[in-house]
Amino acid sequence: MTGGREPGRAADRDAVEAANTAFYTAMEEGDFERLEQLWLDDGTTDISCVHPGWPVLTGRGEVLRSYALIMAHTDYIQFFLTDVRVSLSGDTALVTCTENILSGGPAEDGAELGPLVGQLVVATNAFRRTPEGWRIWSHHASPVIAEADDGTPPAAGDADPGPSA
C-alpha cells in the first residue's frame, strides 16, 4: 500500500474506496439507476466489464444490459469485501478486492428464496476522477480456484487446476 506517501492523497483514497463500496451496495440493493450513475459516462472513454467466467463486455449498452440481466436472475446477493487495496496514480485509481459473495436465485416451488451459494471472487476495479466524483471505468471479476494438491497455484491460463487439497 502507498497510503501516506503522498500527503493530500488520503482524501482521494477515501473517496475511491467509498465509490467502490457504493458499487457493491448498488448491486446488493438491486439499484440499477444508482449502478448506472456510478459507471463512467464522459462520452469518449469506453467502459468494460468482465463478470466471473464471462467474456469481456464493452460500452455502456453491453455492460448495463448485463447488470439488468444479473439483477433479474438474482433475488439476493451480499458482498463481504476483504483485502481492499487502492492504487492511485493521477486521475485514475485501481481497486483490488476479494468479493466473498453470498447469493441466491429466484425461489422455486413456493419457497421464499432459492438456495444460497457462497463464492470466492477477486476483482480489479478501475476508477476515473470526474467533476461528479470517481466513476467506474472497468470492472474485472474472476473466480478464485483452489490450489493444487502440491501447494502450487494453478498454472498460467489454467482454469481447472484439478481437485484441491
Place this chain on the structure above:
Amino acid sequence: MTGGREPGRAADRDAVEAANTAFYTAMEEGDFERLEQLWLDDGTTDISCVHPGWPVLTGRGEVLRSYALIMAHTDYIQFFLTDVRVSLSGDTALVTCTENILSGGPAEDGAELGPLVGQLVVATNAFRRTPEGWRIWSHHASPVIAEADDGTPPAAGDADPGPSA
C-alpha cells in the same frame, strides 16, 4: 471504440497496443528481464496481478515471483490475442483482450514437450504512461466459462455455471 475521436491520440493508442503485445511476447519467450522492465516501477504506485483462478497479487515482489514460478512450470506458451481494445484517458490506458492460449508443461518420460493445452482467457491490462513509455500497472486474467444450457451467461460470481450446451 473511441479511436479517432481525439486527434493525436492515435499514436498513444499504437504505443499502448505495442506495450501490450510486448508483454505477451516476453511471456512467450520466457524473457523474465523484459517482463520485469515492462511492469511499472515508479517507486510509489502499487502494481497488481491476477492470473486465471488465482487470488490478487500485489507489489513487485509478489507479482514478479509469480512470473518466475509460471515460467519455471511452462515449457511452451503461445498467446493468440483477439478482440484487442484500447481505452485511453489521460495518462492511463486500459487494454482488454482475449488470450487464446496454447501451452505445455515440462516434458515427462523423455518426451520433447508435455501435452499441449488450449485455454480461453480474457484479460484487462492497465498501463500507465511513464518517461520510458507505457508500463503495466495491473494485469487481471480470467477463464471464460461456457454458457449454461439455456443460453444465459453464468450468474454474478458464478464460477461454475454447470455443463455447457
